[in-house]
Amino acid sequence: MDNHEEAAQKEAIKSPVVLIPALSPDGRLIELTHQVLKSGLEYVIVVDDGSGEASAPIFSELERIPACMVLRHTENKGKGRALKTGMQFFLANFPTSAGIVMADCDGQHTAADIKIVADELCAHSGELILGVRDFSDEKVPARSRFGNVITRRFFKLLTGLNLTDTQTGLRGIPAVWMELFCSLTGERFDYELHMLLACKQHGIAIRQTSIATIYLNHNSSTHFNPLTDSFRVYWVFLKFISSSLISFAVDYGSFLICLAILVPIAKPAIAVFWAGIVSRVLSSTVNYIVNRTAVFKSAAKFSTIKYYILCLVLMIISSGTVTLLHVLFGGGAPFFKILVDSLLFFGSFTIQREWVFS
DSSP: OOHHHHHHHHHHOOSOEEEEEESSOOHHHHHHHHHHHHTTOOOEEEEEESOOGGGHHHHHHHHTSTTEEEEEESSOOOHHHHHHHHHHHHHHHOTTSOEEEEOOSSSSSOHHHHHHHHHHHHHSTTOEEEEEOOTTSTTSOHHHHHHHHHHHHHHHHHHOOOOSOTTOSOEEEEGGGHHHHHTOOOSSTHHHHHHHHHHHHHTOOEEEEEOOOOOGGGGTTOOOOTTHHHHHHHHHHHHHHHHHHHHHHHHHHHHHHHHHHHTTTSOHHHHHHHHHHHHHHHHHHHHHHHIIIIISOOOOTTHHHHHHHHHHHHHHHHHHHHHHHHHHHTOOHHHHHHHHHHHHHHHHHHHIIIIIOO
């Protein structure tokens, strides 16, 4: 087949292309590739993420499969980078395809489930498809079950989206959003979380479909490092709550300064109340700027007006409650300030997410 015929063949491909990032795979990857192609899907892209000489025979065998294209990294760059390499190749070579189904190479995803996600992607153009596992299954390793529970609860807090499996590697990515996903930060396992957060920020619907829950030998073949990769994943969350930490530092610092200035010249209750007002005004300005530009990345209309309506209500509640507790207990304003504002944080974050910056 000459180059023109090969280009014409790729041009005609409508079904999703399967993308598999691979680091030091075994023979299961070859078998999975054959099964995927037998299922009716037309093309598989495998990205060798710096596996080394030991895995060379596996990739050589894959290259002999006519419908399989092997891309190579000379060194390990991480799962996120491998996925973006594959997506960039997809954009350049498969302009008529519905999108990509990304899958893992370690035996956790069957060809049947890959086909299910591919069919869902074709049926629901424009939506991110997640193949979700059942974590109530006794076969799931304890660390995987615990990690998923923690991650999905943090994700729900930050986005309001209730996803069953935030860490699934089986996903259907529509072609229309491919360039956006290529531009996201994250080079390793944290990239998949950035993808979900981008869906919230850009209004991309997420559809979940059940897949088999497979953990071979307690997931011993995974390249996920519990320490370094977990840090990368939760660092994403930390960045998203950093605005609250910054504004809290401004709020509490200015509260203590104002309190030190006002206590010698005013009654204790009045000093506490006005210190709370001044500190809230300063911190709310910082919080609004960071939340609008970095956290929610919002261009919502009237967000300034809605934010300061919320801020006014929270300011009155915070200052009034701290003052009341200070009077009732005969002191302790700094402690009550931390307690009250910590309780108000969760309500404030939710209202900002769903109303102010929606």
